[in-house]
Amino acid sequence: MELLREMIVTDGKVYDNNVLKVDSFLNHQIDASLMMKMAESFYEYFGKEKITKILTIEASGIAPAILVAHFFKVPMVFAKKSKPATLKNNDIYTAEVHSYTKNVTNTIVVSEKFINKEDNVLIIDDFLANGQATLGLMEIVEKAGANTVGVGILVEKSFQNGRKLLEQKNVNICSLCRIGSLENNEVKFNVADDEIKKG
């Protein structure tokens, strides 16, 4: 998606250790207009699928996911990074998600009420790097007996392991922007096979 690539070049900042900071438009301050266009791109890509639910993880997945849910006219569910006091252990699906950046493992939680075996789920997240969050969400969908129809990602770091791991699961992935390298603190894009031409 051309607009997203332009904003990454103009407003993104690259730090050592492959850190790309996009907090001025994607995950701290959020450009609502860009976010709406990105959500519409996912709707164009996955619109022919019979999606019944959008699933993401707090916090930075929520903004794109609610807009995608708006286009598909289905509910959005976000996984929580800790268990709410009002949910009992019997009432939840969980998955372990390791963060390589922070070197911690969190248990992510979804109430069993909100995903059921009839659901066709589209997973939305802001970043795909090592893929651990997305795989955790797919594990929860699987535990619910539901089906993951696809995965929509705003920014993919294609030089990390996530896409490969997701491709092994035979899931339909749409990344709006694929970054091939952040070496020498410089952004180099891959043009994605699955790219939405528009925008």
Add this chain to the structure above:
Amino acid sequence: MELLREMIVTDGKVYDNNVLKVDSFLNHQIDASLMMKMAESFYEYFGKEKITKILTIEASGIAPAILVAHFFKVPMVFAKKSKPATLKNNDIYTAEVHSYTKNVTNTIVVSEKFINKEDNVLIIDDFLANGQATLGLMEIVEKAGANTVGVGILVEKSFQNGRKLLEQKNVNICSLCRIGSLENNEVKFNVADDEIKKG
């Protein structure tokens, strides 16, 4: 807002100690259509004000806030509940927010880049109970030298202290639904003076 009151009566659950659970449509699974209508209501109420930024706090404020930002065509900023590794102490505004429910005090954080003294800020949050989160966000706006134009709340527990504390700050509050009592595990509404008649 009639639709929201209906959903609270139909799908909300009241637990002891004044806990109202609305996780099937408001803050775990989210009804995208309801959320869009609520955002539009805030736009109707505050639309004549010159708003330059929407401010909320992760995680459950994000969905309503991004939709409100979409209507106002301005950026949305969400305060974080912990300091991101890429932000230094000099680069942030912070406020202490005490949660009476969890009995913990968190430091909430906004990068100083994203609120400046020209900003007219509309604060959006899902619940107003004791008002601590909203007051924390107002404190951050004040530290940035900016102006809080108003506060938009989805569900107000009018029997708790929050509204009173906000009224002392002379801020324009719009609550889409005001709950007068949860006694005997039963929801009783106040009809709000500031209510949007439509919807």
